[in-house]
Amino acid sequence: MAVYTEVPDEELEALLERYGLGTLVSAKGIAEGVENSNYLLRTTEGTYILTLYEKRVDPKDLPFFLGLMDHLAAKGLPCPKVLHDRDGKALQTLAGRPAALISFLDGIWPKKIKTFHCGEVGKALAGLHLAGQDFSMTRKNSLSLDGWDTLVKSCRDHADSVEPGLKSLIEDELAHLQSVWPKDLPIGVCHADLFQDNVFFLGEKLSGIIDFYFACTDLLSYDLAICLNAWCFERDRSFNVTKARLLLNGYAGVRPISRAEVAALPTLARGSALRFLLTRLYDWINCPPGAMVVKKDPLEYRDYLRFHQGVGSAAAYGLA
């Protein structure tokens, strides 16, 4: 629901001029992404997405995000291409904000996740991990183990006011994960936010992956665990093992999962559940009234966490 910054007409026209993208025909603010302002632009040459980076995005990270999209698109991944102006520049300043112009991707994100979506997502995530292997830049995941500690400290005093018992659940889980978090698993480029609204489909075929603004360098299997949480729970918070099996097998068919990665999956899934529980809790507590954002229920991820706490091995996710 994101259009926070309005762009003066002249600035928009001057921008398109610098890219040689023809004359502006239409500009619509679109409800895509939560962190940034996004405009769908149509010019006499084509259709593009203009993103203005709002305050949650650190401008220092933008070369990584844009460089990664460039890299992945060049490898044929269905992600947006970053456009460069006549001087080769991708990162612009518009209405006082960092901004970039990227290609428009056809496709619709699935409002209701079906089993076939999960297999496609698994394959695409593995493809992204392989394509990212020779990407030269790195970015620390600020929302992994170290970041959780900071988040817990900032939220815990309010946690029980959201739900009694939440504080100790979070503190105990953090202590557990700190003691068992895997260290020797393969590391690489992670999307780290591959939720259903970031994946487009045309019919049953995946046509696009968007929103690389949480991308980072982390355990590849942690990225997979994020998808287990994002794609395999039903709306009633029950876990659909058919979806999980399709997701994991789709992934493993493209990038084999090692024994160590399989063994770590329940821990990684707990970590991923804690991560989204914490950020949603943080937003829940800190979101000012009147902010134009739909607050997401942190307790959804509390329930996911409890599910994974009860999991003995990755067999529970449908892996043979």
Next chain:
Amino acid sequence: MAVYTEVPDEELEALLERYGLGTLVSAKGIAEGVENSNYLLRTTEGTYILTLYEKRVDPKDLPFFLGLMDHLAAKGLPCPKVLHDRDGKALQTLAGRPAALISFLDGIWPKKIKTFHCGEVGKALAGLHLAGQDFSMTRKNSLSLDGWDTLVKSCRDHADSVEPGLKSLIEDELAHLQSVWPKDLPIGVCHADLFQDNVFFLGEKLSGIIDFYFACTDLLSYDLAICLNAWCFERDRSFNVTKARLLLNGYAGVRPISRAEVAALPTLARGSALRFLLTRLYDWINCPPGAMVVKKDPLEYRDYLRFHQGVGSAAAYGLA
């Protein structure tokens, strides 16, 4: 900033099937209009706007709004064409809401109003009034004189908490307008909400008029007075008489303004200022925290009202 209702994928596909509009390629919620949910749809056949009517729109009014767009578009006005399904139906039900599919109009609404915009808007409004003359349906303007009385009653007890003195300003103005409101001026189809975000331009040419969901049958010159307020004040709330002259002369060149209409303009402009002051005040007082709407400052229209209170005749608007 308007996407209140999400449409299930299957319902959207079934809808397009009923219209024979090809296969869905993209669907984006767009930040257009405040009252309804709007989606920009791209199919293999073309680009369309899907509107879901939210609770502020009375479903009984929809045949008037859709019929009016049909009527005006058939007369060549640059307004959206209403699409009809294979059974000839325009009004649909989607995600439990009334919905309609209309054509997409090229153009950009001006973020900053320049003088040339005002001449174009005047001409287009007069064209709309002429084209509406033989439209057979009517709709009472619930936000004209009678409606203000109701609005004042619902707001006045909170008015002074927004700004001291606002209550008496409003009550006195309502009493004045009730005593002098003109009755014998030409009546017809009014847009009644022709603000800058409802008018598209391609370069210096007006390319589209949208959002007919306040359209009604009322004094044509009242519609013109709404535009005086919407287009001729600067951001510092000063009145730009060059813009007003261009607007009025643009209008009069297409549909002559009678002496009686000219004489009534200051009163009509006061009425229009009170109308938007009251609805904004109502929203200001009643908007729940967390609603995804940018609240508009009611005091902007208090200042416009004060300007018109000081106007002796339409000469102040640049009319000879």
